[in-house]
Amino acid sequence: MDDYVITVLSNIGMISFVALSAYLLLLTGVISFGQQAYFGLGAYAAGAATAMLLLPIWAGILIGACVAGLMAALVGALTLRLRGLYFSISTLAFAEMVRLVLLIVEVQVEVDGELVGPAGAEGFHDIRWMFERDISLGEFMLLIYALLALVLVALLLIERSRLGSIFRMLGSDDLLADMQGLNVVGYRVLAAGLAGVLAGIGGALYAHFTTYVEPQFFNVMLGVHALAYGLIGGLGTAFGPLIGVAIDVGFLEAVRFIQGYRMIVFGGLVALLLIFMPRGLLDEERVHRLKARFRRRGDAHAAGS
Amino acid sequence: MxxxxxxxxxxxxxxxxxxxxxxxxxxxxxxxxxxxxxxxxxxxxxxxxxxxxxxxxxxxxxxxxxxxxxxxxxxxGLARTFQNIRLFPTMTVFQNVWAAQHARTPGGLLGLLRSRPRPGGGDTRRVEAALEQVGLLASREVLARHLPLPARRRLEIARALVVDARLVLLDEPAGGMTPAETADMARVIREVVAPGRTxxxxxxxxxxxxxxxxxxxxxxxxxxxxxxxxxxxxxxxxxxxxxxxxxxxxxx
The missing domain is CATH 3.40.50.300 (P-loop containing nucleotide triphosphate hydrolases)
Incomplete structure (x- = not known):
């Protein structure tokens, strides 16, 4: 594989974390335009951990995930009492606050005679963990996909669990969920925290893959795309947003001739899907039918053997 | 009460x-x-x-x-139904009733991470009993949105039965029903909902x-x-x- 393919595949993997993050909140029925903030916080926190504090990469990813998750839960606790659009706007406002704060924050320390750390609008350079250990892009890509697989398994287990049912109840009808005894705000804060962790892991990986991060990357377009991935791929299963990412970053990137028109094609695709399949390619009903078919086949198989 | x-x-x-x-x-x-x-x-x-x-x-x-x-x-211990029927439309009949039971007793963090029961499995007896009482046991695998109106109103009632509510509030339980369906709903309220409840x-x-x-x-x-x-x-x-x-x- 050449570096270009590895870079595209790695981007698909890293963006998938933000897509899953937005998806988890969509499941509970709230639309966040601000998941890029937790991707950014994860990137900065993880970069600071390995480049400034010289901690190992796993500690960096863990710190990135925790910082993003705690922040997301805290912001969620303050804003999830707002309804619908008001909540969505508050997520956008917070994400812009994070970006603007990162544009002015300068905290640098001396490591091996060089200044390392966030330098405001200049970004945060020299997150050199990969170079120092002579790790290739391919090897790092494997780390990305190993973590993505782990996260995906965790999400699929959550969906099969009782917590997953509760998330879907909130997403389907939060008044009914409330009338049945569920603390709607409480469970949404939990979902927001978990979503923050997912975005934070993605950001932590991104910082180390590109070796530098700058606030401009965590702008609202990243958040809007993250939302769109779930809406394209479908809200019926965690595979949905991954399909959305693969269609956008993979397919549209690969088909070179539409390169310049990518945003137009992407926007058109989102519009068409929202009209004809408002809950995406793999929506709840299609997932239900697929599961029923697999179960029948499984039962027939068991009966035949 | x-x-x-x-x-x-x-x-x-x-x-x-x-x-x-x-x-x-x-x-x-x-x-x-x-x-x-x-x-x-x-x-x-x-x-x-x-x-x-x-x-x-x-x-x-x-x-x-x-x-x-x-x-x-x-x-x-309060349960209600809705004038404009509220169900989880993309969940099955079984899942709707189980969800109502589960919403009252999520059972702590570990309980939340346990897998959801499949019909006929472990702790589903109460759910199936409630479906039986309103005559929906045979439709338990049907998606709620595919049910006809009288069955949807009965599904709302099954939800109140499974949580053993002390007080049940019914908002136009016979709304949109024919006289025969209304008589059937009256029987369900008298014989299934009312005993032991307010x-x-x-x-x-x-x-x-x-x-x-x-x-x-x-x-x-x-x-x-x-x-x-x-x-x-x-x-x-x-x-x-x-x-x-x-x-x-x-x-x-």
Missing amino acids: LTLQGLEKRFGALAALSGIDLEVPAGEILGIIGPNGSGKTTLLNAVTGVYPPSAGRIAFGGADITGWKGHRIARL CVVIEHKMALITGVCTRLCVLDFGRKIAEGHPDEVLDRAEVREVYLGGVDASDA
């Missing part, structure tokens, strides 16, 4: 409910009737915590629940009201204008004037 004192609900300048005093003793099936816009559903929403009352007190089973959030009130029924259909209610309360413009035994209340001139427009009750 349920006590309302001076209950009042205003939306801006509109007084949807004013000065409602009501006592629902345990074991009763209270019917609430009144013209459209008389405050019946507002009363039910205020009791179940959809919104807090503007004034007055609500007590349920000895606890003062005035201003409580809906989920806390529900956990005290019920409040909002309804327009006299066939259902006279068939199940032990007492009747009439609302008009957000005020209680009559209360008592169904036959006696429906006979009063002011009730017939306001609610039935002067028509004989037996025609409605």
